[in-house]
Each structure stands twice: as C-alpha cells, then as structure tokens.
Amino acid sequence: MNQLTRNQANSTALTPLTFLERAATVYGNSISIIYNNTSFTWSQTHKRCLQLASSLSSLGIQKGDVVSVLSPNTPAMYELHFSVPMSGAILNNLNFRLDHKTLSVLLIHSESKLIFVDILSLSLTLNALSLFPTNIQQPKLVLIMDETLAPHQIPPLPKNVNIINTYEGLVAKGDPYFKWIRPDSEWDPITLNYTSGTTSSPKGVVHCHRATFIVSLDSLIDWSVPVQPVFLWTLPMFHSNGWSYPWAMAAVGGINICTRRTDAPTIYTLIESHGVTHMCAAPVVLNMLSNFNKTEPLKKPVHVLTGGSSPPTAILTRAERLGFEVSHGFGMTEVIGVIVSCAWKREWDRFPATEKARMKARQGVRKVGVAEVDVVGPTGESVKNDGVTVGEIVVKGACVMLGYFKDEIATSQCIKKNGWFYTGDVAVMHEDGYLEIKDRSKDLIISGGENMSSVEVEGVLYMHSAVKEAAVVARPDDFWGETPCGFVSLKDELKKNDIPTDNEIKEFCKEKLPHFMMPKTIVFMKELPKTSTGKVQKHVLRKVAKKMGSLSLPPPPRLISRI
Amino acid sequence: MNQLTRNQANSTALTPLTFLERAATVYGNSISIIYNNTSFTWSQTHKRCLQLASSLSSLGIQKGDVVSVLSPNTPAMYELHFSVPMSGAILNNLNFRLDHKTLSVLLIHSESKLIFVDILSLSLTLNALSLFPTNIQQPKLVLIMDETLAPHQIPPLPKNVNIINTYEGLVAKGDPYFKWIRPDSEWDPITLNYTSGTTSSPKGVVHCHRATFIVSLDSLIDWSVPVQPVFLWTLPMFHSNGWSYPWAMAAVGGINICTRRTDAPTIYTLIESHGVTHMCAAPVVLNMLSNFNKTEPLKKPVHVLTGGSSPPTAILTRAERLGFEVSHGFGMTEVIGVIVSCAWKREWDRFPATEKARMKARQGVRKVGVAEVDVVGPTGESVKNDGVTVGEIVVKGACVMLGYFKDEIATSQCIKKNGWFYTGDVAVMHEDGYLEIKDRSKDLIISGGENMSSVEVEGVLYMHSAVKEAAVVARPDDFWGETPCGFVSLKDELKKNDIPTDNEIKEFCKEKLPHFMMPKTIVFMKELPKTSTGKVQKHVLRKVAKKMGSLSLPPPPRLISRI
Known part of the structure; x- marks a missing residue:
C-alpha cells in the first residue's frame, strides 16, 4: 500500500469558502440574510462576496495580508467572512467595544492593511489610528454605512478623513465572475482573532482554512442542525468568528437574522417574526432573556447554544420553560468556539429538574470532529474520573490554532511538544467521561x-x-x-x-x-x-x-x- | 504569517475511529446494534471492538496488512469497520455473492492476511482458497457464527478446515483496554474495496482515514441526520463500506438495525418494530418496497437515500405515498458512496407531482465536504449549463480515493495531472447547476x-x-x-x-x-x-x-x- 498516498485530486485544500458557491446553487433563491427591512438570497450573497473580493484584489490586497473589521452583526459583517479570505487575505475581526488605545495596539500588531469600519465605530477607529507612530503605515479605511439607521443615529463624518470607499461602493464596482483565490494549502491562515483587549502583549490567534472547515461541519452535527435553519445572530461575530457559524450557515443554507441590538424585546420580536430555530448566546444573554417579563412561552422551540460559564440552574429552568432548548459547551478562540459540549443522554430525561440542570451545567465531551480532549495533572497523566481531582483541559485535533501571531514563546507555552494544546482551564473528569470546569484558568x-x-x-x-x-x-x-x-x-x-x-x-x-x-x-x-x-x-x-x-x-x- | 503552520496539536490524523470512543462516552447506555433478538450498547460495541483489535494484534496482524471480510449486515460486519483499522490493518470487504473463481482472484490480489467469513459464506470461501496456487500463502480463517440462525440453516463444517478461531472467540480473549493503533498519517489506508467482480484486472479502491472521516461527517449534514437516528441496514456494508454510514452512525450514536434478509416483509417489519428513521437502498430495493402489497402507509416517515440509476417517477410517487422520503444521489466506490445529491429546493414544493419527480430524478449537486464537481468536455472545459451538452463528471476533494491497489496505470487514467478525478460517468449540467447522468459510463x-x-x-x-x-x-x-x-x-x-x-x-x-x-x-x-x-x-x-x-x-x- 505504501506507494498509494495523497494525489492531485484528493489533496484539494479543505476550506469553508466552498460552502458559499454550493449554497448559491442549492439555495440560490432562498433567503441568506435578513437585517431589518433588507434581505438577500444566497445567490445575491455569493455574487456580492465575489464582487467585494475582486475589489479587494483591485485595491492591492494580496494573499496573506490582514484585513480588519469593526462591526456589529450586519450583513456586511457576515459577508466579510467569505469575501476577505476569497481575496486571499486574512480576516481580523476586532471587538468594537475596546477602548481606542487597546485598539491601536491591536491594529499595529496585526499589520492590518485595510479596515472595514461600521459607521458607529468610525470615531473609535479614528482615535485609534491617531495613536499610530508616524513611521507606521496606516491601514486604508472602508466605511460600512447602514441605511437602516435613523438619521439622528448617524454621527457626522469628521473632516479630512481618508476613507477610500464605502462597503457598498466596493461591492458595486467588483466583478461577480471574479475567480476567487483558493488557499495554496489548507494550513494557510484564514483568520486572526485577538483573545483579550490587552495593552501589553496582544495574543493574536491564527486559524487555518482546514480548522474552520472541520469546526464548521462539526458545529452542525453536534447540535443536530438540519438544512435551512433560521439562525439569530445574538453572538457577536467578532467573538471567535461567531463560533464558526457564519460558514456553517452557508453549508446548510440557513437564514442569518442579523441585528445590531441584542436586548430582550428585540430578540423576542426577531424570534417570533422570523421563526428563529437556532441561536448562540453568552450566558448573560440567556440570563437577560429568562429574566425578561414574558409570560407566553415561545410559539416553537428555539435551540440555544451557550458557552463559557455554566448557566445557573434557575436560569436554565426558566429559559426551558419559555421554550428555549439550551445546549451548553466549552470553547475558546484558540479552538474556534465550542469544542466540548454537554451532549444530552436520553436516560437523563427521567431525572428530576435539578438533577437535569446539574447534568446540563457540565461542559461535557468533545465533539466528533475533535480528536482528543483530556484533563491532565501536572505530569501529563489523565486525572482520575472521580469528579473531584482537578487538572488542566488539554486538546488535540484539527480545531487547534496554528499559533499566536508573532509570539513563538506564548505559542510554545500552550502547544506543547507532547502533541497537546494546553487550554489553561481547570476541570474535573466525571465518572461518565464528562468534564466539568471547576475553576477557570486562574488568570x-x-x-x-x-x-x-x-x-x-x-x-x-x-x-x-x-x-x-x-x-x-x-x-x-x-x-x-x-x-x-x-x-x-x-x-x-x-x-x-x-x-x-x-x-x-x-x-x-x-x-x-x-x-x-x-x-x-x-x-x-x-x-x-x-x-x-x-x-x-x-x-x-x-x-x-x-x-x-x-x-x-x-x-x-x-x-x-x-x- | 509564514512562520505559523501545522503543529503537534492540530496535525492529529483525521480518522473516523475516534467516533467510536466518543459514542461509548456519550451514548454508552444507548443501543448501538440490534440484530434479531440480540442487541448491544455503544459501551459494549466499543469494548468488543477494542477486544477484537487486540486479538488481531496478538495474531500478528500489523499496520498496513489487509484483513478481508465476507459477511452480510451482521453485528460482526458492523464492528469490523472499527476493529480491523483499530488493529492498524486495512479493511477489505468482499461481496459474498461473487463466484469462487473471482473471489480467489481478489483474495490473491489483495494479499489478504486473514479472512472473517460468515458461516453461510464458508463453503464459497473454501472453494476460492482451493484455487490458490501452492506458492501463495493462504490467509488465516476466522469464522463468524450466527446463533440467530436456525439449526437447519447452518451447513455442517467441512472436515480438515483450518479455522483459527471464531469471531466471538477472538472478541472473548481480547483486551478491552487495548491501546488501539492510530494511523501515523491521515493519508494512511483504511479500506480496500473491489469495484467489480473481475476475473482479469481487479480494481481495488484504496481509501484513507482522512477521506472516510470527511465523507462520514458529510453524509450526516447533507441528509440532515440528527443525533441518535434509527438506521436500517438494507444497503450491504460491502458496497463501498455502506456509503460510510457505519462510521457516521457512531458519530451520532445511532441505532444500527442489522439484518441478513432484505425482502419487503422483513424490511417493513423492522421499520415498524424499531421505529426506523433512516435507510439507504439501491433503487431495486425501493422498487420492491413500493411494489409490495401494502395498503397502510408507514406510521412515521422513513428517510431513504438511494443512489445510482434514478428511480422511475412511478416508483418515487408510490414510495412517497407510503411514507418514504426519498433522497437521490450519485456516487461510486472511488469516492466512498454518495457525493452528489439532489438537494431539495423549497420552491419545488409547489411543483406538480411529475415535475417534482423529474427534479428528484436528477443526481444534483456536490455535498458540502466535496471541494468541486464539474461536467467537462473532451478538452477539460466545463460543458454549457444547458441540460443538453454531455460531458464527463469530474471530482476534486478529500473523498477521492488514494488510487487502485497495485495498478498505477488505471490510477493515472482516472486521477489526472490536472487535479481532477474522472468518474467515467456521462452527464449534462442543468441551468440551475444540478447535474443529471444521461448515459452511464459505457462499460x-x-x-x-x-x-x-x-x-x-x-x-x-x-x-x-x-x-x-x-x-x-x-x-x-x-x-x-x-x-x-x-x-x-x-x-x-x-x-x-x-x-x-x-x-x-x-x-x-x-x-x-x-x-x-x-x-x-x-x-x-x-x-x-x-x-x-x-x-x-x-x-x-x-x-x-x-x-x-x-x-x-x-x-x-x-x-x-x-x-
């Protein structure tokens, strides 16, 4: 068998970008994005992404360049998950809630060539750019206007701002038949995400096409997402690329409900008016939804995936009574979103509510696309499955980042020679093989x-x-x-x-x-x-x-x- | 970014074998396999596979050795999809309906070290082995007994047969804590399948761990298979490894309904008694089911995936009226089962029945995990999307085989230097990007x-x-x-x-x-x-x-x- 190995036809790089052109074929006339009174079809989204990618190429953006985005969950933000890498560039979403000093540190560190900036984040961005030393080239600025904003919400454009174009301007002048730039290798970087708003040592997590491809598919299987779901974007896409769901939604031709506002009344209105089936939410959002003064349960159940700290029993119970079916998991930017999830066991259906909540509050087991997850002691040995002995969560698999951008030391501190990625999170392993975070990484x-x-x-x-x-x-x-x-x-x-x-x-x-x-x-x-x-x-x-x-x-x- | 590339933690080989240990954790107490009056849990299946893999190792089976199987869809057949590669060996399923001459040619060609043979295929196998030239080492024989067979169905064991053990004997003496042998590379071979019962030039399709991993996940997404489905094994697992569903079922903790018999009364009984949700079937089985004298529709819908020739409209209509939801696709052993499928468009719901059937009879579009599928003319140019111009279906992606075993010429004839795998099947491309096979490969x-x-x-x-x-x-x-x-x-x-x-x-x-x-x-x-x-x-x-x-x-x- 030794002579048989990878060849020209099966070595094609795995990339989530191929999901988009398929969506245009299969779901061409179906809705891809809804945002206020605007909507697009998959055919339009595909075309718009090609046009924007071609415009980026025309602007001189090349393979491996970093392109930054500061935007809430708008259609532009969604499309940029495809169009930026389709131009060969690396997508760098930035948290628009950062202060301008931190932002300037990150922009300089990223060596960003161009920034797409939402109109409401323009002044923040300009403040950040004003801190650039004169010897550092400033990135180009493209403005994402928002016609759905009321006139009084739009700040006046400052004078002498060097904005090269608007987002829609670039889309309009692009070529819909652009031959998008495929990665040379599936290990080529596709995203750069900063994990904390740090003023000292920015940690830029770099992921490759292969990782996003695998995690996107995985995120559908584990959650039993069928084709053509209706997905509400409560989770900011700048958080670890929305846990890979921008790409995953193209894989299943879902409807992306975009929104700037994530207050409870807005979320409930969107759920009912669009028939939302799935949403991801930080525990704080779940908290807010279950505390909202709502007496009527939802017309049909909404699947909610929540990550990070485990939702308190009271919140879980209230949310489920309202019609949310809550799944809970663990993840981090370094592995693109949720990679350990509390897969439900049918035998737990019989448990009393508090016991159910106790089960659900555990972070759980690795998803199918993740090779291995373990909890290990200081010598690298698996801890006892006793629910008591604490250890560090370690991961192996395609989901693990390439490393931290320009930081070999930090990279080697977590990706160790023994082949494991050390998450820094502390957990116990229960007897049934489900892990539970006991103490988050001390820092x-x-x-x-x-x-x-x-x-x-x-x-x-x-x-x-x-x-x-x-x-x-x-x-x-x-x-x-x-x-x-x-x-x-x-x-x-x-x-x-x-x-x-x-x-x-x-x-x-x-x-x-x-x-x-x-x-x-x-x-x-x-x-x-x-x-x-x-x-x-x-x-x-x-x-x-x-x-x-x-x-x-x-x-x-x-x-x-x-x- | 150039310094960042694959590392120890993210280069872990993609392999579908990891699905099994996860299934044992998540679905440990849930049913994995039902066969007549026997059933197993995922925890048992996991343990049994480890035990068998350890016994294979003890018998001297090494990484890269070929292990053959002649069996209908029994629990042993299912388990061997995990246990054989877990011992490092390559799984070679053989069609037990072949004649003994062809079988001997394939066994010799495969250089098989060991054969697992179902009791009802023993005499066929012995006849095949009797044709081995004396200078060729005969593979070891392990007998798969079947306690669910009636005594009169079991043929007497011929004398002087050198059977080294039974399947259950090997399971019993194995080590449930066996450290299974992971592939060194995801490109390592996992299966060898012969595409035709040929007496002249056997074509042995070799697939790697990576391909089966990707296709398994893909086969779940495209068909919207949720976790814990009930899957009826009407498709023989020796057909292109059951289109990857043995592994896919472990990924979602499904219940595998195994059966030796695939006549209409048996299938209908199994569907009703086990609440089957999914099944794959050759068109001939669909044909048989819809022609069966059944007046009552199914209690709940059964999703049927059928491949190869498109089902005639009359059959489709009848099957759907009975409660089968038929999906249709195109595939071949060289790409592990179905890789192009007729993804349904919601706008077709409005079509009249005959038009619906005409849509459904088309083979369709690539699944999300397949990089590219095209229909090309003799010069390699895409044919017009006019539904008339014929060309050859070509494929790029992780699903494409490593090649034909010991046949570089045949391999290079279909996997061309331009990076495409040529299927030999002739199709047209419709305006909407769905392909339809017009004339099967001439041979x-x-x-x-x-x-x-x-x-x-x-x-x-x-x-x-x-x-x-x-x-x-x-x-x-x-x-x-x-x-x-x-x-x-x-x-x-x-x-x-x-x-x-x-x-x-x-x-x-x-x-x-x-x-x-x-x-x-x-x-x-x-x-x-x-x-x-x-x-x-x-x-x-x-x-x-x-x-x-x-x-x-x-x-x-x-x-x-x-x-």
Missing part, C-alpha cells in the same frame, strides 16, 4: 461574555502610584456572570492626602482599560494573603469575592440597550 | 445494485469457440434496474452442430461469471453495427435492448428472499 475572568486576563488588570492597578500589591479575581454577578474585583494593599509611607478612595482607583483604571475590564469593586487590604513562597493566594481572595455576592441585580429589561 | 451495467463491467462479460463471451463478435449492454429491467444483454455474431465457418443456442451461451457464461453478471439475454446478429473505424456502436445496441423492454415482471414479493 481569566468572563464578564458579559467578554474574556479578560486578570493579570492585565492587575498590571494597570500596579501602575497606580499608591498601590503596593494588587490581585484581581472574578466576583460572581447575577447579571454579568462575573465582574473583575481588585484586591489592593497600599504603600506604607503614603501621606494622608495621597491615600486613594476606591472610586479614584476605578477612575484610574477606566482611563487605561476597556470599560468591561475596569474593576467594578476595589477591596483594600493591609496585606494580600500569600503562600510561604510569596505567591498571592487567589483562592482565598475568590472566597472573599464570592461571599460579597452579586454586585448588580438583574436590571429591568428596558434599561438594557446593548450587551 | 458499466448496474443490476440489482451490483455494478459490473460490460467489457468483462464480453471477455467471457469472446472465449466461446463459436463467437466472432460480442458486445454487452444494459437491458432495462423493471425489477433489477438493468440486466446484461449480450449481442453476438457467430463465426462464419461453423458446422451446423457447432452453432450454439442462446441458452448454451448463457450456460457457458454461468460457469465463468458470478450469477448477476451472466447475460440474461443473448441476441444473435449477422454482424454487430460498427463505426467507420470499426468500433462497435453500443448506442445502437442500447436502443435495441431498450426496445425489448423489461425481462422480468416485478415478482410476487414473497418470492424475493434475498436481493
């Missing part, structure tokens, strides 16, 4: 679906002239899931006037961090609890933070305008 | 779901001392789909006594060919119609054969005991 806090590194927040606290020691942990929150809570000890020699209040420290952080990363609580301590070797005992602080309870009450739903 | 006849090469049958006819010219084409058949029809001209100088009757020629062929390949019709001609360059005009003969109409009437269903 990670998830607030409102946004991941942040506590180490970074600490870095800012340490910049305050009065601070001696700082440690940041997650404080449980009924609305946001968690908020960052800073523990601080002050320098001994301070004059009375120099002793800051907690609000002054918060204000100090606010200037230097995106809003969601600002510590919402500051606790002063004479000295932080430490081990004999001088390491801060975060588990002690976590207990203190936990005891404090939630900072926010679930606010009345009308007040939540945007998550 | 192929499909009878009762079995493919045969007309060239081979001609080869046998030519061996008859009285035959001058011979050409074999398909004669349409209401029951078998097609039967081989031989056109023969006799030598001029024959004495009256030497002139054979059609029955004598059939008898002559019967000795040299599997039963299904024997020409069921012999037509004598003074001279066969030929082109100016002396090539037999098969299209003329096809018209003659078509005019003759069907040879067989659909027989009363009770008479059909086995397809």
Whole structure:
C-alpha cells in the first residue's frame, strides 16, 4: 500500500469558502440574510462576496495580508467572512467595544492593511489610528454605512478623513465572475482573532482554512442542525468568528437574522417574526432573556447554544420553560468556539429538574470532529474520573490554532511538544467521561461574555502610584456572570492626602482599560494573603469575592440597550 | 504569517475511529446494534471492538496488512469497520455473492492476511482458497457464527478446515483496554474495496482515514441526520463500506438495525418494530418496497437515500405515498458512496407531482465536504449549463480515493495531472447547476445494485469457440434496474452442430461469471453495427435492448428472499 498516498485530486485544500458557491446553487433563491427591512438570497450573497473580493484584489490586497473589521452583526459583517479570505487575505475581526488605545495596539500588531469600519465605530477607529507612530503605515479605511439607521443615529463624518470607499461602493464596482483565490494549502491562515483587549502583549490567534472547515461541519452535527435553519445572530461575530457559524450557515443554507441590538424585546420580536430555530448566546444573554417579563412561552422551540460559564440552574429552568432548548459547551478562540459540549443522554430525561440542570451545567465531551480532549495533572497523566481531582483541559485535533501571531514563546507555552494544546482551564473528569470546569484558568475572568486576563488588570492597578500589591479575581454577578474585583494593599509611607478612595482607583483604571475590564469593586487590604513562597493566594481572595455576592441585580429589561 | 503552520496539536490524523470512543462516552447506555433478538450498547460495541483489535494484534496482524471480510449486515460486519483499522490493518470487504473463481482472484490480489467469513459464506470461501496456487500463502480463517440462525440453516463444517478461531472467540480473549493503533498519517489506508467482480484486472479502491472521516461527517449534514437516528441496514456494508454510514452512525450514536434478509416483509417489519428513521437502498430495493402489497402507509416517515440509476417517477410517487422520503444521489466506490445529491429546493414544493419527480430524478449537486464537481468536455472545459451538452463528471476533494491497489496505470487514467478525478460517468449540467447522468459510463451495467463491467462479460463471451463478435449492454429491467444483454455474431465457418443456442451461451457464461453478471439475454446478429473505424456502436445496441423492454415482471414479493 505504501506507494498509494495523497494525489492531485484528493489533496484539494479543505476550506469553508466552498460552502458559499454550493449554497448559491442549492439555495440560490432562498433567503441568506435578513437585517431589518433588507434581505438577500444566497445567490445575491455569493455574487456580492465575489464582487467585494475582486475589489479587494483591485485595491492591492494580496494573499496573506490582514484585513480588519469593526462591526456589529450586519450583513456586511457576515459577508466579510467569505469575501476577505476569497481575496486571499486574512480576516481580523476586532471587538468594537475596546477602548481606542487597546485598539491601536491591536491594529499595529496585526499589520492590518485595510479596515472595514461600521459607521458607529468610525470615531473609535479614528482615535485609534491617531495613536499610530508616524513611521507606521496606516491601514486604508472602508466605511460600512447602514441605511437602516435613523438619521439622528448617524454621527457626522469628521473632516479630512481618508476613507477610500464605502462597503457598498466596493461591492458595486467588483466583478461577480471574479475567480476567487483558493488557499495554496489548507494550513494557510484564514483568520486572526485577538483573545483579550490587552495593552501589553496582544495574543493574536491564527486559524487555518482546514480548522474552520472541520469546526464548521462539526458545529452542525453536534447540535443536530438540519438544512435551512433560521439562525439569530445574538453572538457577536467578532467573538471567535461567531463560533464558526457564519460558514456553517452557508453549508446548510440557513437564514442569518442579523441585528445590531441584542436586548430582550428585540430578540423576542426577531424570534417570533422570523421563526428563529437556532441561536448562540453568552450566558448573560440567556440570563437577560429568562429574566425578561414574558409570560407566553415561545410559539416553537428555539435551540440555544451557550458557552463559557455554566448557566445557573434557575436560569436554565426558566429559559426551558419559555421554550428555549439550551445546549451548553466549552470553547475558546484558540479552538474556534465550542469544542466540548454537554451532549444530552436520553436516560437523563427521567431525572428530576435539578438533577437535569446539574447534568446540563457540565461542559461535557468533545465533539466528533475533535480528536482528543483530556484533563491532565501536572505530569501529563489523565486525572482520575472521580469528579473531584482537578487538572488542566488539554486538546488535540484539527480545531487547534496554528499559533499566536508573532509570539513563538506564548505559542510554545500552550502547544506543547507532547502533541497537546494546553487550554489553561481547570476541570474535573466525571465518572461518565464528562468534564466539568471547576475553576477557570486562574488568570481569566468572563464578564458579559467578554474574556479578560486578570493579570492585565492587575498590571494597570500596579501602575497606580499608591498601590503596593494588587490581585484581581472574578466576583460572581447575577447579571454579568462575573465582574473583575481588585484586591489592593497600599504603600506604607503614603501621606494622608495621597491615600486613594476606591472610586479614584476605578477612575484610574477606566482611563487605561476597556470599560468591561475596569474593576467594578476595589477591596483594600493591609496585606494580600500569600503562600510561604510569596505567591498571592487567589483562592482565598475568590472566597472573599464570592461571599460579597452579586454586585448588580438583574436590571429591568428596558434599561438594557446593548450587551 | 509564514512562520505559523501545522503543529503537534492540530496535525492529529483525521480518522473516523475516534467516533467510536466518543459514542461509548456519550451514548454508552444507548443501543448501538440490534440484530434479531440480540442487541448491544455503544459501551459494549466499543469494548468488543477494542477486544477484537487486540486479538488481531496478538495474531500478528500489523499496520498496513489487509484483513478481508465476507459477511452480510451482521453485528460482526458492523464492528469490523472499527476493529480491523483499530488493529492498524486495512479493511477489505468482499461481496459474498461473487463466484469462487473471482473471489480467489481478489483474495490473491489483495494479499489478504486473514479472512472473517460468515458461516453461510464458508463453503464459497473454501472453494476460492482451493484455487490458490501452492506458492501463495493462504490467509488465516476466522469464522463468524450466527446463533440467530436456525439449526437447519447452518451447513455442517467441512472436515480438515483450518479455522483459527471464531469471531466471538477472538472478541472473548481480547483486551478491552487495548491501546488501539492510530494511523501515523491521515493519508494512511483504511479500506480496500473491489469495484467489480473481475476475473482479469481487479480494481481495488484504496481509501484513507482522512477521506472516510470527511465523507462520514458529510453524509450526516447533507441528509440532515440528527443525533441518535434509527438506521436500517438494507444497503450491504460491502458496497463501498455502506456509503460510510457505519462510521457516521457512531458519530451520532445511532441505532444500527442489522439484518441478513432484505425482502419487503422483513424490511417493513423492522421499520415498524424499531421505529426506523433512516435507510439507504439501491433503487431495486425501493422498487420492491413500493411494489409490495401494502395498503397502510408507514406510521412515521422513513428517510431513504438511494443512489445510482434514478428511480422511475412511478416508483418515487408510490414510495412517497407510503411514507418514504426519498433522497437521490450519485456516487461510486472511488469516492466512498454518495457525493452528489439532489438537494431539495423549497420552491419545488409547489411543483406538480411529475415535475417534482423529474427534479428528484436528477443526481444534483456536490455535498458540502466535496471541494468541486464539474461536467467537462473532451478538452477539460466545463460543458454549457444547458441540460443538453454531455460531458464527463469530474471530482476534486478529500473523498477521492488514494488510487487502485497495485495498478498505477488505471490510477493515472482516472486521477489526472490536472487535479481532477474522472468518474467515467456521462452527464449534462442543468441551468440551475444540478447535474443529471444521461448515459452511464459505457462499460458499466448496474443490476440489482451490483455494478459490473460490460467489457468483462464480453471477455467471457469472446472465449466461446463459436463467437466472432460480442458486445454487452444494459437491458432495462423493471425489477433489477438493468440486466446484461449480450449481442453476438457467430463465426462464419461453423458446422451446423457447432452453432450454439442462446441458452448454451448463457450456460457457458454461468460457469465463468458470478450469477448477476451472466447475460440474461443473448441476441444473435449477422454482424454487430460498427463505426467507420470499426468500433462497435453500443448506442445502437442500447436502443435495441431498450426496445425489448423489461425481462422480468416485478415478482410476487414473497418470492424475493434475498436481493
């Protein structure tokens, strides 16, 4: 058999871009995207993506160039998941909720050649660009206008802005017969995503065509998504490329319901008016939906996939009573969204509600397309399947990133020579082979679906002239899931006037961090609890933070305008 | 980005074998296989496969060895799709309806090290082995007993048969904690399938782990198969590994309903008693089911996937009225089952029944996991999308075989340097991008779901001392789909006594060919119609054969005991 191996016909690179042209053939006359009063068919979406890709080529964008996007879930945002890589470029979605300083760091780090910017993120982007050193070439700017916005919502265009064109302008002048640029290899990069709004060491996760292809198919099978679902875009596409669902929806010819607003009334209206069948949502969105004053259950069930921290039993029960069928999983940008999911067992149907919720709150088992997932101890040995012994979650499979952009050290720290990707998340393995996250990676806090590194927040606290020691942990929150809570000890020699209040420290952080990363609580301590070797005992602080309870009450739903 | 490429964690070989251990975790207590009164759980199936794989290793089976199987759709047959490759070996399913001469040729060609043989195929196998030249090492024999057979159905074991063990014997002595042998590369071979029962040049299609992985996932998405379906095994697993569904069922934790018998009463009984949701079937089986005297429609719809020749409108209509939801596609062993399928468009729902059937009879579009499918003219250019211009179907993608075992010439004839696999099947491309097979590859006849090469049958006819010219084409058949029809001209100088009757020629062929390949019709001609360059005009003969109409009437269903 040895002479037989890969050949010209079967070595074609795996890429999710091929899903789009098939969708244009099979679902050509079916709806691809609905956004307010606008809609497109798959045939139109295919054509528009080819046109935009051709325009990008005409603008000099070449294979391997990075093209950035700052946009909420609009049709343009969806299309860019195809058109940018169809031009050979690498798609770099950026979180438009970042502060302009962080944004400028990321734009410089990414070496972005061009930015597609939503009209409402233009001023943020211009502020970020203003911080570029003069010796660094600024990326070109393309403006994504939005005709569905009311005139008063559209900010006036600042003067002297060098915008080369609008999104629709580029679409209009493109060639619908453009021969899109296929990857030379399925290992060629397709996306670059930054995992945290970091001011110090940006971590840019790079994924390849092969990984997105496999994860897209996997994300359909595990969730039993049939052809032509109606998918509501509550999950921001800039979050790990919407867990691969932009591509997956093309594979099954689904209807993408795009929306800028993700408040409860909007979501319920969209669900009912478009017959939504599937949606992904951070736990905070699920929380909001189940707390909304809604008495009538949904007309037909909606499948919700939620990731990250496990939804509290009360929320789960309420959501399911309303007609949401909640699936729960674990994932991260480094593996493109959810790769471990709490696959439901039929025998659990008989369990009482609390036991059901306890089962569902576990993160679960790897999806079929993931080769291996394990929980290992410090020596790399699998931990006991006892639900008690903690270890680190490790992963093998096509879903694992190529690495961090321009950061060989960080890459080699998590992708180890033994062939495993170390997630940094701590879990136990239950007797039945389902894993459950017990303690998130010590450095990670998830607030409102946004991941942040506590180490970074600490870095800012340490910049305050009065601070001696700082440690940041997650404080449980009924609305946001968690908020960052800073523990601080002050320098001994301070004059009375120099002793800051907690609000002054918060204000100090606010200037230097995106809003969601600002510590919402500051606790002063004479000295932080430490081990004999001088390491801060975060588990002690976590207990203190936990005891404090939630900072926010679930606010009345009308007040939540945007998550 | 150039420094980032595949690494230790994401290069793990794609293989469908990983589906099984996941199924054991997620669906451990759920039913995996039902066969008569026997059933297994996924946990048991996983354990049994590991045990058998370990026993194969103990017997000296090594990575890359070929292990053959002759069996109908029994639990053993299903398990061997995992356990053989888990021992590192290559699974070689053989058609147990072949004649012993052909079988011996294939066994010798495959260099098989071990044969798993169903008790009812033992005598066939022993006859095949008796034809082995003395200098060729005979494969070891493992007997698959079947306790569900009645005593009178079990033939007495011949004396002096060197059977090393039974299937259950090997399972029993195996190690359930066996560390199964993962492929070194996803391009390592996993299966070897012979495409025709050929006595001259066996074509052994070799597929790799990667291809079966991708096709298995693809076969679930395209058909919207949810988790935990109930799958009836009417399609023989020796046909292109059951179009990849043995592995796909493990991916979704389905229930495999195994059966030796595929007559209409058995199928209907199994559907109702087990709540079958999905089944694959050759058109001849669909034909049989719709012709069966059944007045009550099915209690719940059954999704049927049928391949090869398109089902006639009348059959389709009748089947759908009974509650079968028929999907139709095109595939071949070289691409592991169905890779082009007639994906349904919602706008067709409005069409009248005959138009619906006309749409459904087209083979359709590539599945999402297939990179490209085209219909090309002689110069390699795509034919016009006009539904009239014929060309050859060509394919690119992970589904394409590694090649033909020990046949570089045949491999290079179909896998061309331009990167396309040439299927040999002739089709038109419709305006909407759906292809339709117009004329099957000139050398192929499909009878009762079995493919045969007309060239081979001609080869046998030519061996008859009285035959001058011979050409074999398909004669349409209401029951078998097609039967081989031989056109023969006799030598001029024959004495009256030497002139054979059609029955004598059939008898002559019967000795040299599997039963299904024997020409069921012999037509004598003074001279066969030929082109100016002396090539037999098969299209003329096809018209003659078509005019003759069907040879067989659909027989009363009770008479059909086995397809």
